Amino acid sequence: MKNSKPKNLIASSVITVIVISLVVCILVLIKRTSSPSASLTSFDTSSTEPYEKTDSVIAEPIPLTKPKVISVRAGEKAFYQKKLAGMTNNFTLDKDDFQDKGWYTHKNFGKKAAGRKTLKAHVREDGFICLESQWYGNDWIFHNHIKVRVGSLILSSPKVETYDRNNKQESTGSHYWENIYYRETGDNGIIQAIADSTSKPVKVRFEGRKFNHDIVLTHEEKRSLKESHELSEILKKINR
Secondary structure (H helix, E strand, C coil): CHHHHHHHHHHHHHHHHHHHHHHHHHHHHHHHCCCCHHHHHHHHHHCCCCCCCCCCCCCCCCCCCCCCCHHHHHHHHHHHHHHHHHHHEEEECCCCCCCCCEEEEEEEHCCHHCCCCCCEEEEEEECCEEEEEEEEECCCCCCCCCEEEEEEEEEEECCCCCCCCCCCEEECCEEEEEECCCCCCCCCHHHHHHCCCCCCCCEEECCCCCCCCEECHHHEEEHHHHHHHHHHHHHHHHHC
């Protein structure tokens, strides 16, 4: 019993020393890790390149130049508006106060085309283009579509029946007109094909209820369709 007290004192002293040592070590580690100079020193020793002192460790981002989309678009629009101004002399614009958009029609499709079997095109102000097939003669054929041969390429329009509002008939008693507007059906690429190949012969067949009838488009008619197609493309670029 006499020796137990000194032993307890020694053990207690050893534990106290160990605890104090651990606390000191922890404080030293905390101080080193929180010090900016310590982190820089660590960075320097781990790098193979010599450290160059700068005002900021993180480099400033390089400002990016935004493309001038608006100015480019405005310049492009002005270019096509200039082309439009040079083309509209060949067209008439039909528009009234109750229409949001008017229709351009080539002057060659005006009164001089009224007494012909022909193809026409109408271009809306937003660039939409519509094909029209016109039968003219001394009797009805009640055609509801056409076939077009451009060189060796043969295209057929969609059918627009005689009772459809886009298939119009008119008569003076001695002359008969049948006008189909492929406004809602599209033309299956007929205008595009003619515009791309004005040097080739273009034959049109009116497919009627009674009989068929073929015509060959004149150079003037092909050129007018081509210019209508070009006007359509310009208006689309302006309005996009």
